[in-house]
Amino acid sequence: MGDILFLAHRMPFPPDRGDKIRSYNLLKALTDLAPVHVGCFGDTPGDFEHESELAAVCASYALLPRKKSMVRAGAEAVLSGKPVSLTAFEDVKLAHWVERTITEKNIQTIFVFSGQMGQYVPADFHGRVIVDLCDVDSAKFEAYAKDGSAPRSWIDAREGKLLASVEDRLAQRADHTLLVSDAEADLFRSRVKNTLTCNISVVRNGIDTIFFDPQNIVPQGEFAANNGPNLVFTGQMDYAPNIAAAERVMDRLLPKIRDRFPGAIFHLVGRAPVARLTRRDGEPGIRVWGEVPDVRPFLAAADLVVAPLEIARGVQNKVLEAMAMARPVLLSPEAATGIDATDGKHFAIGCDDADLILKAVALLGDGPASLIMAAAARRYVSEHQGWSAMLRPLVEICGYDASEADRNAA
Incomplete structure (x- = not known):
């Protein structure tokens, strides 16, 4: 079935905040299916202290510091007409690593965690593309704009509008677009231009009830x-x-x-x-x-x-x-x-x-x-709400059958 390229906007370790908890558990589940190559950013020195844990679970990785300030990202976004949240995660080094990894490894699936990382999927990639939006970020910024005051409300309104277009394009490009709940999935379906060309699924968050005991x-x-x-x-x-x-x-x-x-x-x-x-x-x-x-x-x-x-x-x-x-x-x-x-x-x-x-x-x-x-x-x-039950749909989403996944996990 080939290898998996996993792209995340934040280092999945340590799993100590909402998005990192989800990406950490997704990554663990994917490594049971195939060798996984991880490209991600570190925000803090604490992220890099856990680099050995990332290295231990994946076949290869690129962990890059995210140095671009939001002021710089905002200026670049205005000039380019892109959302600020995409520009903040735009990095030439990671783009080159993605291209090299796809060329040198047997990458059959690209798993994009969070919409900011969709920009790294090459237009000429012919394998499976899975995009986990988690939730509808564009709607969140629209809510900020509605409840806020100028000039911040103008910035948020722009971000919501541009992100909505990005999310729609990603959904049209992906083989599967994942949301974290039925409510988010229904909201997203109401916002995409053509639901007939989108495959929108729900993979809910779980909880480690052994750790939280x-x-x-x-x-x-x-x-x-x-x-x-x-x-x-x-x-x-x-x-x-x-x-x-x-x-x-x-x-x-x-x-x-x-x-x-x-x-x-x-x-x-x-x-x-x-x-x-x-x-x-x-x-x-x-x-x-x-x-x-x-x-x-x-x-x-x-x-x-x-x-x-x-x-x-x-x-x-x-x-x-x-x-x-x-x-x-x-x-x-x-x-x-x-x-x-x-x-x-x-x-x-x-x-x-x-x-x-x-x-x-x-x-x-x-x-x-x-x-x-x-x-x-x-x-x-x-x-x-256990993670194993919540992530079981990944087997089919990634193109495996249950027996093959069980053999790989063993």
Whole structure:
């Protein structure tokens, strides 16, 4: 069946944020099918510290530092008429490596992880092309533009319009275009020009329930010193939807929750918090931790995990992680998208601020009910959201049959 060329906009190791968790698990699954050659970028020194792990799983690789600033990418994008997010990942060295790898290796399949990397697929490549968009980035930028103010809203509107064209062209080019949920797939179908010439499939996110197992984790020690209750939000904290969700808790939800529970503390746990979040650390009921070595002790110690995102694309790993850690989870309808669990049984959905406050107070005030929900959440993800089950469709998508894939994995 030949080798696979895997192109990712970020180094898949370590799998410590949403997109990297997905690319890491996709890469592992693909290496069970065939030799895989990986081309990707490293954003931080920490990415390069894990280069040996990348080398251990692939047949060859190119890991390049992404040095282009967003200011430079923006200027180049304006001059070229391209989206900024594509220009930011445009690199001559990687393009040459891709060309050389296709020439020298028996590449039969190119697997593109995230639309930014579609620019590296040669026009004359005649093998199988699979594009994992994950979610519809163009729609995300359109939402930013709608909710933002000038001049940023103009930039986001331009990005959304240009990305929509790029996504459509990729879908027409690819043998399979993958989205992370049925909702994202339906949204994408509504935006492409000709669905008859596109093969759009869903490969959902999973969760490693062995790694995220509360039985193996000691809860974060400082939480025990709080009168509580302790509310936790996790995520990449320079990402606009996460910033907005955190500020929603701080400004609109927490004060009302503290009216009922004066000792309630909101713990913000995640990498790279922006200045306007770090400045809030130490305000009544607010603790900004920033990056931590391991998020699991914080989840294990939480009385309630909250995810009130107002813009959310795809399946939220933060929600699956909290559910796997057997914690009660309160989330917005947007954050629940793509997770086929039941509101009121496996997690609680609040439709607006008032509803989120009401349900937070109810869960925090009823310990037995919260524990029942938490246990049901753990059972749900263990039975329905494991990565092996979620990625099983890759066998057919990549052109293998199940028996051949099992032989290769063995």
